[in-house]
Amino acid sequence: MSTTTIDRLRDTELSYRATLAGGALSVFLLIALLGLAFPSSIWGNFLAILTSRSTLSSALRLSVPITFAALGGIFSEKAGVVNIGLEGLLIISAFTAVITTAVVGPEMTVVGLPAIWIGFFAGILSSVLFSALFAVVCIRFKADQIIAGLAVWLIALGLAPFAATVYYGGVNTDNLGTTLGTWTIPVLSDIPFFGAFFDADPAVYMMLVAVPASWYVLNRTAFGRHVRASGENPKALDTVGVDVSRVRYAGVLLSGFLAGVGGSALSLGLGQFVGNNQTMVNGKGFIAIVAYLFGNYNPIGAFGASFLFAGLEAAQIRLQQVPGYAIPDSLIQTIPYVTVLVVLALVGRTRIPEAAGEHYDTGDDNR
Amino acid sequence: MSAAENAKAVLRRLTAASATERILISFAALIMAVLVGAVIILVSGRITTCQTAATTLFGTGFCYDPVEVYLVLFNGALGEPFLVNSPGILKPLNPNWNPLNFGFALTLKETTLLIFTGLSVAVSFRAGLFNIGTQGQLILGGLATALFSFFVAPLLPSGLVGGLILIPLAIVVGALVGGLYGAIPGALKAYADANEVITTIMLNFIAAQIAFVLVSEFYGNPDSQVVETTPIPDWATLLPVAFPQGGDFSILALAFGLALVVAVWFLLEQTSFGYDLRTSGEQPEAAEYGGVDAKRTTVTSMFLSGALGGMGGAIWVLMVMGKWQAGVPALGFDGITVSILAGNNPFGVVPAALLFGTLKSGSLAVQFGTGVPKQLVGVLRGLIILFVAMPEFFRMLGSTIDLEPDRETVATDGGRLGGDDE
Numbered sequence: 001m002s003t004t005t006i007d008r009l010r011d012t013e014l015s016y017r018a019t020l021a022g023g024a025l026s027v028f029l030l031i032a033l034l035g036l037a038f039p040s041s042i043w044g045n046f047l048a049i050l051t052s053r054s055t056l057s058s059a060l061r062l063s064v065p066i067t068f069a070a071l072g073g074i075f076s077e078k079a080g081v082v083n084i085g086l087e088g089l090l091i092i093s094a095f096t097a098v099i100t101t102a103v104v105g106p107e108m109t110v111v112g113l114p115a116i117w118i119g120f121f122a123g124i125l126s127s128v129l130f131s132a133l134f135a136v137v138c139i140r141f142k143a144d145q146i147i148a149g150l151a152v153w154l155i156a157l158g159l160a161p162f163a164a165t166v167y168y169g170g171v172n173t174d175n176l177g178t179t180l181g182t183w184t185i186p187v188l189s190d191i192p193f194f195g196a197f198f199d200a201d202p203a204v205y206m207m208l209v210a211v212p213a214s215w216y217v218l219n220r221t222a223f224g225r226h227v228r229a230s231g232e233n234p235k236a237l238d239t240v241g242v243d244v245s246r247v248r249y250a251g252v253l254l255s256g257f258l259a260g261v262g263g264s265a266l267s268l269g270l271g272q273f274v275g276n277n278q279t280m281v282n283g284k285g286f287i288a289i290v291a292y293l294f295g296n297y298n299p300i301g302a303f304g305a306s307f308l309f310a311g312l313e314a315a316q317i318r319l320q321q322v323p324g325y326a327i328p329d330s331l332i333q334t335i336p337y338v339t340v341l342v343v344l345a346l347v348g349r350t351r352i353p354e355a356a357g358e359h360y361d362t363g364d365d366n367r
Numbered sequence: 368m369s370a371a372e373n374a375k376a377v378l379r380r381l382t383a384a385s386a387t388e389r390i391l392i393s394f395a396a397l398i399m400a401v402l403v404g405a406v407i408i409l410v411s412g413r414i415t416t417c418q419t420a421a422t423t424l425f426g427t428g429f430c431y432d433p434v435e436v437y438l439v440l441f442n443g444a445l446g447e448p449f450l451v452n453s454p455g456i457l458k459p460l461n462p463n464w465n466p467l468n469f470g471f472a473l474t475l476k477e478t479t480l481l482i483f484t485g486l487s488v489a490v491s492f493r494a495g496l497f498n499i500g501t502q503g504q505l506i507l508g509g510l511a512t513a514l515f516s517f518f519v520a521p522l523l524p525s526g527l528v529g530g531l532i533l534i535p536l537a538i539v540v541g542a543l544v545g546g547l548y549g550a551i552p553g554a555l556k557a558y559a560d561a562n563e564v565i566t567t568i569m570l571n572f573i574a575a576q577i578a579f580v581l582v583s584e585f586y587g588n589p590d591s592q593v594v595e596t597t598p599i600p601d602w603a604t605l606l607p608v609a610f611p612q613g614g615d616f617s618i619l620a621l622a623f624g625l626a627l628v629v630a631v632w633f634l635l636e637q638t639s640f641g642y643d644l645r646t647s648g649e650q651p652e653a654a655e656y657g658g659v660d661a662k663r664t665t666v667t668s669m670f671l672s673g674a675l676g677g678m679g680g681a682i683w684v685l686m687v688m689g690k691w692q693a694g695v696p697a698l699g700f701d702g703i704t705v706s707i708l709a710g711n712n713p714f715g716v717v718p719a720a721l722l723f724g725t726l727k728s729g730s731l732a733v734q735f736g737t738g739v740p741k742q743l744v745g746v747l748r749g750l751i752i753l754f755v756a757m758p759e760f761f762r763m764l765g766s767t768i769d770l771e772p773d774r775e776t777v778a779t780d781g782g783r784l785g786g787d788d789e
Binding site for chain 1: 739
């Protein structure tokens with residue numbers, strides 16, 4: 001592909017995304033206008049929901065697992081390994097976090113660390129171990145990345161309810177009776193609406209740090225350069241003497257770490273793991289993939305997209321509580337999934353990293 | 368690499384991954400999954416609590432004995448041909464065993480359903496499309512069948528004649544709805560380049576919700592607390608022949624499934640459409656050069672795959688439930704395992720479905736007999752896929768064990784090995 005085509009592609013992509021973002025904004029403005037004009041109508045309710053502080057805080061909370069999984073997906077795919085198994089990583093970490101806390105004892109403290117934080121780290125560890133398995137299978141044993149990713153998802157989807165049944169006798173865990181709680185920053189949390197940013201789940205603060213940090217690592221450090229090269233042009237990376245496999249392992253393990261934070265935060269925020277059907281993760285790992293595609297592999301864009309999807313989810317939950325609608329709850333629940341589908345259809349032509357999904361042979365891989 | 372070398376490499380790889388090797392890899396994957404499953408059973412036997420240890424290894428007691436679990440599993444799936452509770456390694460035959468038993472009917476029921484979903488996944492995978500949406504296509508296809516049968520049944524004479532007219536029509540309706548639902552991600556892939564893995568997974572969620580709303584709000588059974596449709600009259604369902612009533616297995620459905628296997632094989636291997644489908648899966652560029660309309664092939668393949676999934680739903684409704692009920696079992700996801708285990712070959716689907724049907728049916732006996740949760744099958748499902756996905760693992764294992772000098776070919780082959788032709 002010549003540089004001009006790439007430029008043109010990039011231009012159309014940018015304008016595409018700008019149109020979409022503009023579209024979302026104008027929908028919001030339309031609702032605002034209608035809501036202000038007819039405060040007692042359905043639009044008034046919409047406006048009230050969209051501008052309420054509790055919607056913002058629940059949107060922030062809901063975006064945590066999606067954002068962390070999306071950040072993880074970016075590192076992995078940028079390094080050249082398509083990680084479709086993010087959903088599985090979220091499931092396994094969400095489950096491990098709860099069961100570890102339960103085994104330690106929810107009210108115990110070990111070496112000054114409350115049990116729930118031990119559970120939090122155990123969840124991350126389980127996700128890292130799973131991603132290590134995925135990495136070995138894909139990089140060392142050259143498995144098809146999509147099928148291996150599906151396997152990671154399906155193993156976690158089977159293992160978590162299985163282990164829950166062994167321990168609790170049912171696919172759901174008992175409620176721990178404790179959660180990660182909220183960290184409230186005095187004064188700032190009193191700000192109307194935006195105060196939700198300063199009166200939140202600890203994981204929300206972690207997310208607000210992790211997003212710019214990921215951007216920095218990816219775009220401003222040597223490691224980030226290696227990750228990008230490993231996905232775009234592994235041969236060049238190899239030529240300058242960097243071990244492509246090692247960079248890829250690092251990318252996948254990092255995705256396991258980040259997804260683990262998201263999964264632990266998801267279940268410990270509720271104090272329980274729910275293992276029915278698709279478990280409490282319920283497609284968040286796949287939504288995360290769409291979020292980073294929408295965000296064009298930019299951590300900040302991915303966060304924006306995750307926040308949009310989470311915001312829809314939050315609004316959807318609030319909408320169910322508004323009486324007087326003929327729309328059934330289950331139909332409203334499809335809104336986030338339908339949106340994901342529409343977004344994917346509109347930004348489907350994302351340029352994925354050149355060598356993503358392909359195995360790279362160093363040539364001296366003759367061990 | 369020049370074009371000629373490239374072609375040679377492709378040929379070499381194709382011959383390397385011959386049918387025999389495929390079968391060997393599937394078996395090896397199965398054995399590995401069973402072994403890892405045994406370790407998981409042992410570990411979970413340490414987590415749970417019990418009065419007496421089921422087995423003792425290295426001086427440590429375990430609540431579950433993996434060997435016993437697998438014995439009970441296969442024995443239960445076949446309807447207890449052996450008396451596993453008797454002492455000794457060689458178990459005596461059960462004198463009262465009858466092949467037309469309940470446990471075996473359950474196994475064949477699962478096998479029949481898995482043949483449909485396995486074929487559905489196989490068709491799309493052969494076309495190079497990762498259709499994870501068989502589950503959604505099955506849910507909506509099944510619902511369409513249930514509603515169609517319920518509304519049309521009063522218009523037809525009841526009894527054999529009515530059944531002969533209604534059942535085939537109901538299956539066609541299920542296939543159509545499943546096919547159309549499958550064509551959506553096909554069209555999104557063809558015309559908007561949207562990744563089908565994600566779209567089909569999203570469509571699974573949407574299908575479950577839509578079906579739930581339709582039944583709970585509009586077409587539900589008013590006399591029932593559960594979200595389900597009103598039962599179809601018995602004469603319009605596939606009733607068990609020869610096998611016990613409770614097993615929900617009809618040999619007619621199995622015969623239909625087997626006929627479909629032959630039909631799908633014929634379509635894929637003997638027709639020009641099948642050729643287009645396979646080449647666009649194996650070598651998309653070559654297919655384009657050869658004049659294949661890639662977009663249309665994508666949509667048609669997904670329609671076909673969805674139609675097979677929808678038929679699976681129709682059979683589930685007509686043979687198993689006699690109605691549609693929320694909480695449809697994960698037959699679509701199991702279909703992925705079946706197809707991958709079968710190397711996406713229609714004929715391979717039959718033994719793979721039988722094997723996985725045995726696992727599913729036996730898992731009930733396991734839960735009852737040993738206390739190991741039936742969710743174990745879910746774990747094995749993932750493990751099997753994982754191991755089939757890495758043929759290289761077994762090649763390396765093979766070359767370290769027999770130390771044959773075939774490492775050279777593995778290394779010089781370069782590029783993408785193994786699973787890339789799936």
